Amino acid sequence: MSGYADPELAVAEWLRDTLNVKVWADPKPPSDRWANAPWLWVQRGQTPNGLALTLDDVLLDCDAYSAEADHARELGQRVRDAMVLQLPLTTFTDGLFVKQVTTESAPAWAPDPKFRRAAAYRLVMHGLVGS
Known part of the structure; x- marks a missing residue:
């Protein structure tokens, strides 16, 4: 049976590999997260899904965290550059x-x-992926 891929996990992994940064997509980050700063948290937001079957309209929250303001600011901008300039037209392995x-x-x-x-x-x- 085919179904939608999980964009939250796919994009989180892509950001991790592209930016070489720690990324969490789970609902709760680890308790030692401030020892691992800066880091990125990717979570799927609420979206209407009135598109054709093979399309997915996804809202992703990408929050950059750090113990230092400059590091959070820099990571937030790196994420925006990657999301808008590099991610479009990307095909994942699935x-x-x-x-x-x-x-x-x-x-x-x-x-x-x-x-x-x-x-x-x-x-x-x-795209749909097989299960």
Whole structure:
């Protein structure tokens, strides 16, 4: 049976490999996260899915965290550059194809005990994967 690929995990892995940075896509990051700064947290947001069967409209929250403000700011910008300039037209090994990436919310400061730059990106992806 075919189904949608998991864009959250695919993009998190792609960002990890592309930016050579620690990335978490799980609902809860590890307790020692500040010892591993800077790091990136990728989570799928709520999106309407009224597209054709082979399309997926995905909203991904990509939050850059660090114990130092400059590191969070720099990582947030690196993520934005990669998402908007490199990710479009990428085909993953499972055949998932990124048709389009737009910035819904550019990296901006968000509340956190240390430093966090929050951003959101909308992706349109083609492809179904076999299970």
